[in-house]
Amino acid sequence: MIGSLLVANRGEIAVRIMRTCRRLGIRTVAVYSDADRDALHVAFADEAVRIGPAPARESYLRPDAIMQAAARAGAEAIHPGYGFLSEKPDLPRLCLEAGRVFVGPSAECIAAMGPKIGSKLIAARAGVPSVPGYLGDDQSTGRLSEEAKRIGFPVMVKASAGGGGRGMRRVFAASELAAALDLARREAEAAFGDPSLLIEKLVLRPRHLEVQVAGDKHGDVVHLFERDCSVQRNNQKVLEEAPAPNLDRKVRAKLHERAIALARAIKYDNLGTVEFILEEGQSDPWFLEMNTRLQVEHPVTEAITGFDLVEWQIRIASGERLPVMQDGIRESGHAIEARITAERADQGFRPDAGRIVGYREPSTIRVDSGVVAGSEVTLFYDSLLAKAIGAGETREIARAKLAAGLREFAIFGPATTMSFLVDALEHPIFADGRATTRFIEDAFPDGWVPTRRYVRFARAAAALLMLADPPSGSGADSAWTRLSGFRILAPAGGVSETRLVASENGETFRLTVQAQADGVRRVFDEEGEVPIAVRSNGQAVQVETDGRVLRGLFERAEGRARLTLGGLVYDIGLEAEVAVVAGANAGSNGSGAVLAPMPGVVAEVKVAVGDVVEVGQVVVILESMKLFTSLQAEVAGAVADVYCAPGETVPAGKRLVLIEPRGAA
């Protein structure tokens, strides 16, 4: 077996691959771009080699840079991970030339499954049907109608040269076809300069199913059951599970047979995944494509089979036979994976970036993560931060464990999809195992919005937690920092009160925290007292309200409290009211009076009573000693009075304009 391995990837998958290497005693080499110098996968590896600047095109996507790094580090083998170079034939070819082991299938396998049309032809020859369709040269309306009838309605008419939805038409009956073809041709002509069309069977409620296969260099091929990855957004998988729920036994067998048939046809010699599409409730899975690499969602298969798939990859690449044959592969239980990405699920999954200031994994479920506290999330790469995998005897247990684990999982910093994932897991459609790729629009027709069920408690708890520790920055530790809220008159009601201004989600609101004589803290917001009691132990917090106990995690960072409650991250800025007021007027002396700094003649008055002025706005121009001086407002507010007129001679110190500061009582 190999003794050293370079992982030509980053993030969670690089770490996950290196974990197996570590267990097998294989020396690990990481590669990194400039953006990843301090990334977890670099810290995790035995050795790391820089491969270029931050953009992937100039680093992780450069086969030459990877090969050079492997040469420099003396790595015997290269693992491509997923994405980047994993499905290009370059690395296996270059490895062959350089005498290194490529941990993946042969270049031929990769090349065979790369092209969309070519792979379908190979599948067809192996007896594996793809989505029925017509992509012939005869574009006559008669021929197209005939083909559509053969395929069976509903069908999708698409521009052959197309993409991006233009020139696409859904046709549900023969009677609609002629008109649809006409429109689609015109759109295709206009958009791509080519009116030719193709026709495909329209799958209305597709399930995305895939089969994990493995082959070795000795001609053996096995499958490790299927996965259901129907929950997707923008064609990106979100939740994946194994085995597929609510799948007829015969359909299941068909899936496995077809996957094996295709893998055999191309002499597939490592781990790969054959993807299928299945109309919900139908029994004929159609081949979509084959992924000639390790999948993001491989852990669910590991969970139900008990194998380490990366270990398999390495052993197969080293020339070993498959560790077990088909009759030795058993499944047990159920597993579900959730992909945690740095995205705003409430804003169309817009990627978010920033520094992870707090990070805590749940201990109850498997987590494959590429980040730690302090990691920088950039927009250069995929937004996947970590994967959480819940596994159990039944699907219900796996689902419940995963949801509970996600609620315990705290990532403070950039927005993550954590709370969306919990809502998705708990939605009845997913809970019943009825998800199709339309799941998100079915489950959240108006778009997903976080349920801010505990926002009032979160704000109050944040205030209590922020004030729980001694004031930071004082550096001193004495009774003065420890005996917080102490008052001799407290038992008589003369208690310590701190007035805070909190800001969250662009809103500001006031909170008052009172320290009672018995040490109890009370919080008041604009509605009155917030009935909570908070206990904390390190980062872990318990918020008790109305006889319910909510568990969460807390972290403070630069005047902000970050708190998870009910699976949602609340990011709340907290400052003493007095500091907010002082900050708002920083830099000015607070005077709304504009005075003549020297004797002179008023050249121009640029404001009138009632005008709203901003700090720095010129209000009067004074001519003095042949020089024009612009006099500016030092506060923002409304002009309360003007005491001068153009041409007037004024002495030094005369008040020229008075501004009523904004927000003054």
Place this chain on the structure above:
Amino acid sequence: MPVLESKVRSGSDFDRNRSAYAGLVETLRERHRQVLKGGGEKLQRRHRERGKIPVRERIDHLIDPLSPFLELSALAAWDLYGNEVPSAGVVTGIGMVAGVPCAIIANDATVKGGSFFHETVKKHLRAQEIAFENRLPCVYLVDCGGAYLPEQDRVFPDRDHFGGTFYQQCRMSAAGLPQISAVFGGCTAGGAYIPALSDEVVMVRGTGRIHLGGPPIVKAAINEIVDGETLGGAEMHSTVSGVSDYLAGTELEAIGKVRDIVAALDWREQRRTTPRAPRAPLYDPKELGGVVGTDLKQPYDVREVIARIVDGSEFQEFKPAYGSTLVCGFAWIHGEPVGILANNGVLFSESAVKGAHFIELCDQRRTPILFLQNITGFMVGTDAERGGIAKHSAKLVYAVSNARVPRYTVIIGGSYGAGNYGMCGRGFQPRFLFAWPNARIATMSADIASTVVTDLRRASLTREAASEAEIARIDGEIRAQFEEQSTPYYATARLWDDGIIEPWQTRDVMGLCLALASREIDLPEHRPVYRM
């Protein structure tokens, strides 16, 4: 270190004591509740309507979020002037501003317009004295109308009257202790010098006023008719006269500015940590009421009190088998080292010299001293006098007076006669002096006073023999006088102490006091310890 073991945690005496003590504490709380209202609801409301913030709320804003505030003499002027000058119209205390413990002196304008009564001046001066001794910057939140004229003879002319406050300000500034004022209201005549003698001044637009003579005096003196704002408004003083350094739009802004000023002091003296990690006592301080009870004649072991004040109830007792009526020993309170002298009965010669010896030890070791006073006096009688109690007790008084380390006193019971002196009473200027609600402070108890005076009358040679009726009348009068004048409220109203505290607050209050001082115990030389 040896750990004290309590023997009195339950039992009928304990329960009776505890419930009786709860009554005393309830009285204290009721009186505290009363003064917390300041000038009363109506005036508070008017104050707020003018955009002004109540005085204790100003302090909440000024000090660091939820940090301690050690308020002093909240019951000053209690039961004086028809009880219409709660807290003597000024709130004083120590609080942390931007991490710096500062002395805070804040007028309550809802109390007689923030005018200065005799007790106001005394309280003001006392806070300044504490600031001076403990090297604390001073923050004045000024909102006052100058001397209360009907009382001017008790406010203005004497050594420790109004002038003294300005003298202290000047001296403290010269000693490097920053003097910072925020002016919220009028500062007329003498009041004008509080800001004028400050290192930095913030004034609030619209309400802050500083003038040596207000509009009525200006009119009377030079027949000029002028409004207060033109004469001494914040804007004029911040932009024309330069009397004020910063103009604030609102009170809150002014308080924020004071915080900025203190933050910019780069005050290095507070940067210390407690020498040891603090530990709670093994016994609940709340049990103190049950331990001491309300009857001063009922003896108890003062170690029971110490065990409920010091860290881990640990007490390294000095000379435990000698002079046992004065318990001496080393302990820690909130992580600060402290030497404790606590009365456990009448003082004999042995107890007095033991105390003197122990004070020498503390002085040599730079350990602050805490006196727990519960003392009827020194022993009298032939044996005592022949044994030289006068010179031995004098040794204790001498040691108390000349100890260079910070000294603190808490009156936990009786404070009578020369015992008050030997145990560092007010006359011996401890850094802080607090009393418990069961305390009694007088030359002697009412019983003894009555005996002394009636005996004197009986023995009088210049007057005819006293009738039993006259003796009874004298007895009644003397008892009434001593009973009234020896209560802790009579004392605290007159600033004989720095406030009455609930017994279980003693540990925290002392923790705060000790933390202020221990950083500056840096004495130039050592002294010998004379074995006595």
